[in-house]
Amino acid sequence: MEEQKKFGIIGRNISYSFSKKYFEDKFQRLMLKNHFYDVYDLPNLSEVENILKKENLLGLNVTVPFKEKILPYLDELSEEAEKTGAVNCILIKDDIKKGFNTDVFGFEKTLLLHRKSFHDSALVLGNGGAAKAVQYVLKKNDIPFQTVSRKGELNFGNLTAKTVSQNTLIIQCTSVGTFPNVDDCLDFPFEGITDHHLVIDLIYNPNYTSFIKKAAEKGAKTVNGFYMLEQQAEKNWEIWNF
Numbered sequence: 001m002e003e004q005k006k007f008g009i010i011g012r013n014i015s016y017s018f019s020k021k022y023f024e025d026k027f028q029r030l031m032l033k034n035h036f037y038d039v040y041d042l043p044n045l046s047e048v049e050n051i052l053k054k055e056n057l058l059g060l061n062v063t064v065p066f067k068e069k070i071l072p073y074l075d076e077l078s079e080e081a082e083k084t085g086a087v088n089c090i091l092i093k094d095d096i097k098k099g100f101n102t103d104v105f106g107f108e109k110t111l112l113l114h115r116k117s118f119h120d121s122a123l124v125l126g127n128g129g130a131a132k133a134v135q136y137v138l139k140k141n142d143i144p145f146q147t148v149s150r151k152g153e154l155n156f157g158n159l160t161a162k163t164v165s166q167n168t169l170i171i172q173c174t175s176v177g178t179f180p181n182v183d184d185c186l187d188f189p190f191e192g193i194t195d196h197h198l199v200i201d202l203i204y205n206p207n208y209t210s211f212i213k214k215a216a217e218k219g220a221k222t223v224n225g226f227y228m229l230e231q232q233a234e235k236n237w238e239i240w241n242f
Contacts, residue, residue, distance in 0.1 A: 008060050009063060010040045012064065018205070020038075060089070064128070064130075064175055065129075071085065077099045081100055086132040102231075103130060123163070123164065123170050125174060126172070185211050190218055199212065
């Protein structure tokens with residue numbers, strides 16, 4: 001009998017996980033009957049130790065709120081994971097646990113697909129694990145940016161419409177507005193948004209967050225996180241099957 005190959009995702013409150021369905025559909029398409037994908041919904045990250053020891057576990061996805069906290073549990077990091085300080089993909093091979101950041105790959109593909117030359121400076125909303133991947137990509141592509149966070153120098157209390165109008169690329173990296181809290185929205189000066197803006201919201205569930213809807217009403221080009229999610233998932237699959 002063929003040995004089982006196990007994969008999964010760790011996070012908190014992730015019963016809605018896209019990854020499980022995505023990978024199970026992939027296993028079916030590729031007729032991989034010995035591949036399995038599990039959701040590990042952890043109230044506390046310390047429980048990850050037991051998961052990492054599971055027999056035949058080859059890879060894990062990591063999602064909110066553990067992308068940064070997972071680092072001490074790993075043996076090695078890819079360059080992107082090291083530079084961002086965040087991991088969303090783990091490869092387990094020869095008892096070595098290596099962390100990768102494929103959000104970087106997924107976000108860069110999304111950005112390059114939609115960006116125009118006049119999207120020349122950015123506001124990054126949030127400063128968690130997803131924001132770290134976005135900041136890395138902006139630096140790599142020489143796009144100046146400012147980060148807006150709850151406790152930062154530039155925060156949601158002092159962000160002005162003028163600052164928003166001067167930065168035509170807005171990337172929403174917080175979890176505000178994610179299912180099931182779909183009516184929640186960041187406190188944001190939408191009056192600063194114009195039809196020259198590109199607004200990317202990394203949330204994919206729902207398809208259209210309150211944030212995206214309000215930006216679209218001002219004429220901005222809006223993009224959700226679904227393409228980024230697909231691209232990072234494909235990159236994870238590549239890493240696990242290298």
